[in-house]
Amino acid sequence: xxxxxxxxxxxxxxxxxxxxxxxxxxxxxxxxxxxxxxxxxxxxxxxxxxxxxxxxxxxxxxxxxxxxxxxxxxxxxxxxxxxxxxxxxxxxxxxxxxxxxxxxxxxxxxxxxxxxxxxxxxxxxxxxxxxxxxxxxxxxxxxxxxxxxxxxxxxxxxxxxxxxxxxxxxxxxxxxxxxxxxxxxxxxxxxxxxxxxxxxxxxxxxxxxxxxxxxxxxxxxxxxxxxxxxxxxxxxxxxxxxxxxxxxxxxxxxxxxxxxxxxxxxxxxxxxxxxxxxxxxxxxxxxxxxxxxxxxxxxxxxxxxxxxxxxxxxxxxxxxxxxxxxxxxxxxxxxxxxxxxxxxxxxxxxxxxxxxxxxxxxxxxxxxxxxxxxxxxxxxxxxxxxxxxxxxxxxxxxxxxxxxxxxxxxxxxxxxxxxxxxxxxxxxxxxxxxxxxxxxxxxxxxxxxxxxxxxxxxxxxxxxxxxxxxxxxxxxxxxxxxxxxxxxxxxxxxxxxxxxxxxxxxxxxxxxxxxxxxxxxxxxxxxxxxxxxxxxxxxxxxxxxxxxxxxxxxxxxxxxxxxxxxxxxxxxxxxxxxxxxxxxxxxxxxxxx
Amino acid sequence: xxxxxxxxxxxxxxxxxxxxxxxxxxxxxxxxxxxxxxxxxxxxxxxxxxxxxxxxxxxxxxxxxxxxxxxxxxxxxxx
Numbered sequence: 001x002x003x004x005x006x007x008x009x010x011x012x013x014x015x016x017x018x019x020x021x022x023x024x025x026x027x028x029x030x031x032x033x034x035x036x037x038x039x040x041x042x043x044x045x046x047x048x049x050x051x052x053x054x055x056x057x058x059x060x061x062x063x064x065x066x067x068x069x070x071x072x073x074x075x076x077x078x079x080x081x082x083x084x085x086x087x088x089x090x091x092x093x094x095x096x097x098x099x100x101x102x103x104x105x106x107x108x109x110x111x112x113x114x115x116x117x118x119x120x121x122x123x124x125x126x127x128x129x130x131x132x133x134x135x136x137x138x139x140x141x142x143x144x145x146x147x148x149x150x151x152x153x154x155x156x157x158x159x160x161x162x163x164x165x166x167x168x169x170x171x172x173x174x175x176x177x178x179x180x181x182x183x184x185x186x187x188x189x190x191x192x193x194x195x196x197x198x199x200x201x202x203x204x205x206x207x208x209x210x211x212x213x214x215x216x217x218x219x220x221x222x223x224x225x226x227x228x229x230x231x232x233x234x235x236x237x238x239x240x241x242x243x244x245x246x247x248x249x250x251x252x253x254x255x256x257x258x259x260x261x262x263x264x265x266x267x268x269x270x271x272x273x274x275x276x277x278x279x280x281x282x283x284x285x286x287x288x289x290x291x292x293x294x295x296x297x298x299x300x301x302x303x304x305x306x307x308x309x310x311x312x313x314x315x316x317x318x319x320x321x322x323x324x325x326x327x328x329x330x331x332x333x334x335x336x337x338x339x340x341x342x343x344x345x346x347x348x349x350x351x352x353x354x355x356x357x358x359x360x361x362x363x364x365x366x367x368x369x370x371x372x373x374x375x376x377x378x379x380x381x382x383x384x385x386x387x388x389x390x391x392x393x394x395x396x397x398x399x400x401x402x403x404x405x406x407x408x409x410x411x412x413x414x415x416x417x418x419x420x421x422x423x424x425x426x427x428x429x430x431x432x433x434x435x436x437x438x439x440x441x442x443x444x445x446x447x448x449x450x451x452x453x454x455x456x457x458x459x460x461x462x463x464x465x466x467x468x469x470x471x472x473x474x475x476x477x478x479x480x481x482x483x484x485x486x487x488x489x490x491x492x493x494x495x496x497x498x499x500x501x502x503x504x505x506x507x508x509x510x511x512x513x514x515x516x517x518x519x520x521x522x523x524x525x526x527x528x529x530x531x532x533x534x535x536x537x538x539x540x541x542x543x544x545x546x547x548x549x550x551x552x553x554x555x556x557x558x559x560x561x562x563x564x565x566x567x568x569x570x571x572x573x574x575x576x577x578x579x580x581x582x583x584x585x586x587x588x589x590x591x592x593x
Numbered sequence: 594x595x596x597x598x599x600x601x602x603x604x605x606x607x608x609x610x611x612x613x614x615x616x617x618x619x620x621x622x623x624x625x626x627x628x629x630x631x632x633x634x635x636x637x638x639x640x641x642x643x644x645x646x647x648x649x650x651x652x653x654x655x656x657x658x659x660x661x662x663x664x665x666x667x668x669x670x671x672x
Contacts, residue, residue: 201649
């Protein structure tokens with residue numbers, strides 16, 4: 001299939017996932033795109049599928065897309081890696097119910113202070129994330145919605161209010177950071193319906209609460225919001241008159257006969273359409289006319305029809321003549337000094353539409369449907385192209401209100417640097433060595449941890465038990481907590497003592513707690529223990545897998561000299577008396593011997 | 594009878610491999626891209642393609658080509 005046909009196929013509704021992935025793969029290997037753009041995705045849920053649909057909608061805009069999936073629930077470290085990988089745009093999706101396990105269900109019995117604390121934690125972390133994200137072209141951040149089934153009772157109203165208060169945090173930041181774009185998922189869910197948006201099955205199994213239908217639409221919104229990722233920028237709308245601005249034909253029906261009254265069908269449809277055109281004009285679009293008519297007839301309507309909304313003063317150029325429309329459009333493009341690809345043309349005649357499409361393929365053509373009520377959808381499609389961010393602009397009157405609020409709150413809860421934020425968390429990590437009670441959990445973590453795992457060795461409970469009981473190994477565990485609560489056993493280091501060398505056999509942490517400096521803080525104690533065992537050298541390895549790219553340079557950052565690198569294996573070795581490991585001050589490490 | 598070529602094509606598309614690489618001994622252990630994300634996509638893709646609904650206990654069984662074939666046969670009533 002040719003690239004053009006494949007892209008056309010992408011536009012089909014209900015394209016099965018398998019076919020979609022195949023077309024995307026083919027296009028990635030053969031298709032050439034004008035430009036390519038890199039998205040970094042970060043979320044506290046699984047949104048890998050969004051990557052597929054972002055590729056789809058980017059390709060439909062003739063843009064190739066690379067997707068960098070961030071680690072699960074670790075915005076801070078994800079942003080660092082996005083910066084490093086030079087991504088263009090970041091998509092942040094926060095899912096309310098997963099801010100804490102089944103957070104919505106907890107809301108009923110936890111007290112107001114606790115909710116307030118969570119909100120401030122959310123504000124603090126998001127502030128740091130967005131401050132770090134200033135260099136990205138755009139940061140798309142979704143609002144949060146209720147996951148539990150909608151119903152009309154008061155209890156749900158309470159949850160809604162609490163979620164709205166978290167969303168206000170997001171909206172406040174959107175006003176503060178120019179590159180932040182809000183994704184209003186409420187309107188997507190309202191359009192698709194609850195059942196088509198949420199997936200309980202995959203939420204509990206894979207932490208993936210959104211259906212593909214929803215993610216497809218969300219990706220579409222992102223691409224629209226960015227004007228096709230910068231592939232188009234429409235500046236002018238050129239309108240036909242008969243059966244476009246009004247119902248009927250002015251040359252035949254005369255001014256008394258055309259349909260434009262707001263109280264009757266189909267006049268009300270055209271009257272509504274004119275209201276929308278005017279709104280676009282107020283938002284900076286240039287309006288022009290291109291109509292095959294006698295100019296005085298059209299002028300008569302513009303000046304004298306009681307319900308005409310679009311007046312002479314709103315129109316920059318009027319091409320009311322009997323010339324070929326393609327020729328008129330070309331003149332408009334020259335007179336306005338804008339490209340044909342910045343022009344949208346709207347006409348009810350299939351003949352005129354087709355003739356413009358074939359002669360001037362750069363012009364975006366919309367045809368007014370025969371059934372007036374379908375005009376609504378066409379106008380909606382037009383609005384999506386010319387008014388990106390319409391949803392956020394509609395709430396523009398809230399701007400002042402927000403500004404006031406930000407002033408009132410002052411700098412109370414805002415951290416402009418990560419260290420201040422981390423310090424405020426009162427991070428504690430309890431380090432324990434060879435505790436038999438941890439065997440089950442340690443084995444489990446070695447089995448399932450992939451991303452922050454330096455060697456990805458999988459161990460059974462028996463393995464761990466034998467390490468704990470032997471002199472040649474030590475199993476360290478980390479229990480991490482902060483002022484908001486306890487994350488439990490979330491870090492493991494297994495050390496093997498071989499002659500005069502202490503070797504880090506395994507080191508892994510749960511993604512939930514990384515990016516806070518804990519991963520560096522406890523090594524001092526581990527090295528001390530090795531000294532007590534008369535070790536002279538400290539050695540560690542990184543073994544590359546498909547999933548642990550983010551820790552490839554971990555030991556470099558920790559401060560152990562690289563010994564050699566081959567076939568995805570990096571070996572490090574240091575003299576134990578001389579090694580200077582990275583230190584940090586905001587985590588309190590308590591070594592519980 | 595289910596068309597195995599078609600089944601392999603669907604699986605291959607989701608796992609981003611060639612259809613010829615999906616064989617009787619293929620499983621999440623032999624195909625690198627077969628991770629939990631691919632697993633989720635496999636379930637969705639098979640459900641769409643065959644208009645079936647994979648029950649939770651069967652979903653865990655879809656970790657090799659022969660098991661997928663078996664489950665799809667069972668669910669489509671195509672023995």
